[in-house]
Amino acid sequence: MSDVLARLEALRGDDLPTHGGRTLAYVYDSGLADADAIGRTALASFGATNGLDPTAFPSLTAMERDLVAFARPLFHAPEASVGTVTSGGTESVLLAVQTARDAHPEIGRPAMVVPTSAHGAFHKAAHYFGVEPVAVDVDPVTMRAVPEAMTAAMDAHAGRVVLVAASTPSYAHGVIDPVGPIAAAAAERGVRCHVDACIGGWVLPWSDVAQPWDFAVPGVTSLSADLHKYAYTPKGVSLLLHRDAALRRPQFFASADWPGYTMLNATMQSTRSGGPLAAAWAVTQHIGAEGYRTLVATTLDATRALAEAVRSTEHLRLAAEPDASLLAVACDDALDVFTLSDEMGERGWFVQPQMAFRGLPATLHLTVCAATAGGVDDFVVALRDSVAAAVAAGPVQVAPELRAAAAQLDPATLDDAAFDGLLQLAGLGGEGGAVAVPKRMAPVNALLDAAPPRLREALLIAFLDRLTR
Incomplete structure (x- = not known):
């Protein structure tokens, strides 16, 4: 056993540090060793439990109810509100979009209106669920969503919009969108409004926020908040709250069309370890509202x-x-x-x-x-x-002819050999079709920055594909 653990530790050698506060993305560190220890113990204790069947492991259902009850007053959610524990912010956003879509099966080409600063999870949801993303430019000075522009987009796609979103705050720029007027415009048009508080949900309740941003705003119908961010719980745990049970109902999936057990899910996953849920419950109970x-x-x-x-x-x-x-x-x-x-x-x-x-x-x-x-x-x-x-x-320079060539490339027409060549050009190619990650990424990032978004996406997909072969 010690040999296996030593090998695990060796594998961590090139990883970013998860504690100490020097990694300013991806990880969240409270600095509280006792909270970390409690979280790890709960994670291990419940790692073998399965959230697939709430009647088989009632402890998980009880802890989920407790987490929702903890969050409800923080977000000014009404007593009728309901919540679900998910694996993270992306799953919470996916479920919010899927639920809004499935609430309107009569709409053949559903759309959602989001600011351009909305998290990429909304675009992932659009791709998965066939909901067209209508991205509205943010104010170039404040970086916040513009309510008038969001409203105009709703009207331009009237009859098709199933969801409008706002960020509190946006990941890219750290600013809170004006939830009030956006939610009011959505409510006037009978459209759901989701507040993405995945990164701010466990910060804003204890900070001085000038404007209402959560369920205190009447038109807000759902809200997501991650616990594995500023609740400092082990990954991955997020909460998705709906204003009432009727709004959540389309989120659930059931299938009896096979000879096994009737599949019944509240989330994207079927089997899901109870470990992260138990760890989140333990850490939030330990730290408590005053600790936060x-x-x-x-x-x-x-x-x-x-x-x-x-x-x-x-x-x-x-x-x-x-x-x-x-x-x-x-x-x-x-x-x-x-x-x-x-x-x-x-x-x-x-x-x-x-x-x-x-x-x-x-x-x-x-x-x-x-x-x-x-x-x-x-x-x-x-x-x-x-x-x-x-x-x-001095700034990294991308040759003008390379910029011009990148602007003309259509990633849909490129084959594997072409992508291998582009990866080499970008500084990500290794020997024999493998990939290599250079120590200094500035030339790579400058080239990616010069590439149009679709080409950048295709290049990084090619990189990930080769990295995992």
Whole structure:
């Protein structure tokens, strides 16, 4: 057994750190060792249980009810509201879209209206469920959804829109969409309104938010909030709440059209381990509302300190003023965010580069958590040293002819050999058709940034395909 565990530990050698607050995307660290220990114990204790049949493991149903009961007052949900534990924010969004679609089987070509800043999970849901995404540009200064434009899109697709969405906050820019007017416009038209609070749902209830953003807004019909983010529970657990049971009913799936047990599911999954659910229950019970209040205060203090450091650093600016615990950092022409990201990585900090989109600049994404607070001073030193190094190196240049060629390529016409060639050109190709991930990603990211979105998607799919062969 010790040999197997040693091999597991060796496999972790190249992974990003999950604790210590230096990975500012993907992971969330409360800094509370006791909460981590309780979560791991519960995860292991319930790992063999199965959420497929709620009558076989009633403990899981009881814990799910408790988590929904914990969340209901945080989100100003009415007593009639109901909730489901899912595997994560993407599944919660998928279910919200699927439920809205299935509530209107009479609509042959359903559509949903979302801001361009909405999480990619909405586009995944559109792809899976055949719901056309009508993406509406956000305000280029505030990065928030524009209610008038969202309303106009609803009217332009009248009779087809089954769902409207708003983010609280958006992942890319960390700002809260104006939920009130968006939900009101949806309600006037008899359309469901989903609030994607996957990343902000366990922060905003304990912060000073100027405008209502949750079920306190009358037109909001559903809301998603991840527990494996700022509730600091092991992955993967999210909550999807509906205002009442009738709104949720189309979410359920049942099938008796085979000779086995009647399949009955509340989520996308059938078999699902009870481990993450039990871990979420244990961690939220352990930390409690007051514990989360303290963690949120620590997190927001750190966010404000980092935001001020960005404002006071030459060549950098905030892409938008943050509403919660996320920052988007842009830079001037003296450097590029992709080189800056590499330089921060060299100094032990992972920050996530984000590509330019529809006139919005490329940025660095920072997810700040409670454990980041103790390292703010070190982060600022590393950031300023990284800016100096990136300015000295200069922005990564993509040859104009390469940009022009990328703009003309149709990924639908490319075969495997062509993708292998493109991966080599992008710096992701290895020997014999394999792929290789370079230590410094700035040239790769700059080329991907120059590629049109469809080509970028196709290239990364080709990369993932080869990486997993």
